[in-house]
Amino acid sequence: MKILVCIKQVPDMESRFKINSEGTWYDEADLAFRMNEYDEYAVEQAVQLKEQLGNEPEITILSIGPDRVVEAIKKALAMGGDRGVHILDNKYYQKDPWQVAATIASYAKEQQFDLIFTGMQSQDRGSAQVGVTIAEQLGMACATTLVGFAYDNGTITVKRELEGGIKGVARMKLPAVVTCQLGLNTPRYPTLPNIMKSKKKELQTLPVADLLKEAELTATDKMYPPAKKGGGIVLEGDVGELVDKLLGILKGKTTVLR
Amino acid sequence: MKALLVCEYREGKLLDSTYELQAFAGQLGADSAMVLIGSEAQAPKFNGKVYLADAGKYGEYNPDQHKKLVLEAVAKENPDYIVFSHSSYGWDLAPRVAAALKTGQISEIVAIVDGKFEVTCCNAKMRRAVTPKTARTVLTIQAGAFSFTGEPHGSPQLEKLELADSASNVEFIGYEAAEQRDVDLTRAEVIVSAGRGIGKKDNVPVIAALAKALGGELGASRPVVDAGWIEHSHQVGTTGQTVSPKLYVACGISGAIQHLAGMKKADFIVAINKDRDAPIGEVADVLVVADVMQFVPAFTAKCAK
Secondary structure, three states: OEEEEEEOEEEOOOOOOOEOOOOOOEOOOOOOEEEOHHHHHHHHHHHHHHHHOOOOOEEEEEEEEOHHHHHHHHHHHHHOOOEEEEEEOOOHHHOOHHHHHHHHHHHHHHHOOOEEEEEOOOOOOOOOOHHHHHHHHHOOEEEEEEEEEEEEOOEEEEEEEOHHHOEEEEEEEOOEEEEEOOOOOOOOOOOHHHHHHHOOOOEEEEEHHHOOOOOOOEEEEEEEOOOOOOOOEEEEOOHHHHHHHHHHHHHHHOOOOO | OEEEEEOOEEOOEEOOHHHHHHHHHHHHOOEEEEEEEEOHHHOOOOOOEEEEEEHHHHOOOOHHHHHHHHHHHHHHHOOOEEEEEOOOOHHHHHHHHHHHHOOEEEEEEEEEEOOEEEEEEOOOOEEEEEEEOOOOEEEEEOOOOOOOOOOOOOOOEEEEOOOOOOOOOOEEEEEEOOOOOOOOHHHOOEEEEEOHHHOOHHHHHHHHHHHHHOOOEEEEOHHHHHOOOOOHHHEEOOOOEOOOOOEEEEEOOOOOHHHHHHHOOOOEEEEEEOOOOOHHHHOOOEEEEOOHHHHHHHHHHHHOO
């Protein structure tokens, strides 16, 4: 079995974001990057499946972006991936979800993967489109927002998370694409021996121009912070003083403290 | 300008999000038609055309068939926009329809600003203005961003949709009910919730102590539940409970939209967060910029006096 896991490297979401010189994306300077949280669940599920099948499947880890994304690929290899593919694109943020999907589909078409795992969305752009669009471009079955996954004899049974805490259960035959929701499993921490081993694993670099032949279907005109709705009070300073200020406000504005 | 609105239907019922699609089309200034894979008894109240396919035949979750049915309605209606809710149904189906038509898709729209679609990004800390490059566009709208005011009314002209081919690559098995709740947060007057900002499981009792001092219940954000620090029955948000207490205290919760949807109706909201720009600040009446683990014990001590 051949498995592909598509991962993205994104900034720590607690960062303070500044806009880049083009005005359409964040400035990468001073940001700390890490693997997109949803994708950690995708990597873990692929590795668990490999273990279930007696290590037979080969797991390819793919990421698009500048050189920094190699760090995320290496983490996924240390978690249990077999080989990495870095699609080098320094202007990754100018591509729309259709183009990102087309780039991955163009690579995957040649490789004939049985199963493709992605996160359900990225934490930075959050379109939730790429996984499903890859499936459509390749003519594969697809289910999104997985909180449960089981494989048996060429068929997968998935649990999708729906609103209100209920789940939808569906079954499909491979080949398929699945997108993973938080809580699907417990992503492992790479161990030191596995980190050492991952350094020897194959890592291929491909320029994005070799794979992407599609034009964009949507365009970002600008990025900006949300308009402040106002009204809220912001308290800053010494903790002791903050405690007294908040107590005063709650006594004045609510009935819960008497 | 024409919009085709894709209704959502689950466990035999039309979902209220359907009317948010109407509110959005109103803001867009588009003439609308709707498409529903559901039942005639649950047809939306609407003065216009509703394309109806039978969920008894095509299933409630059958993306392959639903895609083809929506495409049938698109062929008949020739809309400029095809609009879905950004929900477990919409984000699953919309990209399939967009890919089949090779149209651009703009996801999770929160506003229409100067004719451009505003979407959220970076965990709701930033916005982007996005424009389509194709004549026709697929859109998904954020739950709650476009509220329908007044009572839905009208009687639709129904037009039945049928597919010749019933082949599908996904088989729907059924629903699994939400986990039993041993905590009913919906009746609590005070809720003190813990988010990832509390740092570790060992710190949960500190937040629980504040809940107790205020005579309230302990709540939790999703990451804390996923990490196994607090039971799912305490989760507040889209996939947990929707609450409206007199006081809601969010401790170390950044404020993802799924969490905000579950608690923004609280009468008074206090957020304690070291990140001044955390999106929770958008709904908080008071944002205390501080380290949760320093502030909460000090605050609890004063409350308990």
